[in-house]
Amino acid sequence: xxxxxxxxxxxxxxxxxxxxxxxxxxxxxxxxxxxxxxxxxxxxxxxxxxxxxxxxxxxxxxxxxxxxxxxxxxxxxxxxxxxxxxxxxxxxxxxxxxxxxxxxxxxxxxxxxx
Amino acid sequence: xxxxxxxxxxxxxxxxxxxxxxxxxxxxxxxxxxxxxxxxxxxxxxxxxxxxxxxxxxxxxxxxxxxxxxxxxxxxxxxxxxxxxxxxxxxxxxxxxxxxxxxxxxxxxxxxxxx
Numbered sequence: 001x002x003x004x005x006x007x008x009x010x011x012x013x014x015x016x017x018x019x020x021x022x023x024x025x026x027x028x029x030x031x032x033x034x035x036x037x038x039x040x041x042x043x044x045x046x047x048x049x050x051x052x053x054x055x056x057x058x059x060x061x062x063x064x065x066x067x068x069x070x071x072x073x074x075x076x077x078x079x080x081x082x083x084x085x086x087x088x089x090x091x092x093x094x095x096x097x098x099x100x101x102x103x104x105x106x107x108x109x110x111x112x113x114x
Numbered sequence: 115x116x117x118x119x120x121x122x123x124x125x126x127x128x129x130x131x132x133x134x135x136x137x138x139x140x141x142x143x144x145x146x147x148x149x150x151x152x153x154x155x156x157x158x159x160x161x162x163x164x165x166x167x168x169x170x171x172x173x174x175x176x177x178x179x180x181x182x183x184x185x186x187x188x189x190x191x192x193x194x195x196x197x198x199x200x201x202x203x204x205x206x207x208x209x210x211x212x213x214x215x216x217x218x219x220x221x222x223x224x225x226x227x228x229x
Contacts, residue, residue: 034217041223042223043118043222043223044157045220046217049217089218102147104158105156106155
């Protein structure tokens with residue numbers, strides 16, 4: 001299973017761009033990388049998912065280098081409401097004995113200041 | 115509205131008592147999951163099920179039991195063997211089964227406390 005490593009916490013100010021990097025050195029060939037956002041006392045919600053290069057949606061961008069051993073979630077012009085915990089998840093390859101065993105890391109607590 | 119419903123939102127357990135947390139989804143998802151979250155910590159996988167009548171242990175299954183008799187339901191029982199059950203419990207589901215681009219949809223959670 002691909003283990004993920006993220007910074008425990010980050011601080012930013014409103015209006016800034018925030019980049020959160022996740023390391024996943026033993027990512028498998030067929031694994032995708034997915035990011036989730038969690039507010040206190042709520043379940044995480046899906047932000048973005050990618051396999052390689054760059055993916056962008058209305059909320060964020062995801063950058064994945066060619067070796068896929070890391071990924072970076074980019075949040076443009078953050079606001080106070082972006083204060084949350086962000087998780088990087090690497091899914092096991094389909095057909096493996098651990099298929100479906102989705103393991104989360106510790107996540108990154110982002111604090112946005114006014 | 116489609117989604118995942120967890121109940122109750124708050125639950126209290128007496129010592130030696132078994133309690134059951136409910137999780138229902140109307141998304142027609144095959145896979146369902148239970149996670150435990152302690153204060154300030156990440157999510158830890160308790161059990162998961164990829165198909166009806168089948169489930170597998172996660173990393174912290176001891177003291178917990180599950181059943182998957184219906185596609186839409188995946189209840190979690192916290193048994194008396196779980197000596198430290200106080201935590202926030204999250205249920206999730208995903209449409210794909212055993213593929214690499216699974217996207218999880220989470221419920222709103224149940225906070226379990228010990229009296």
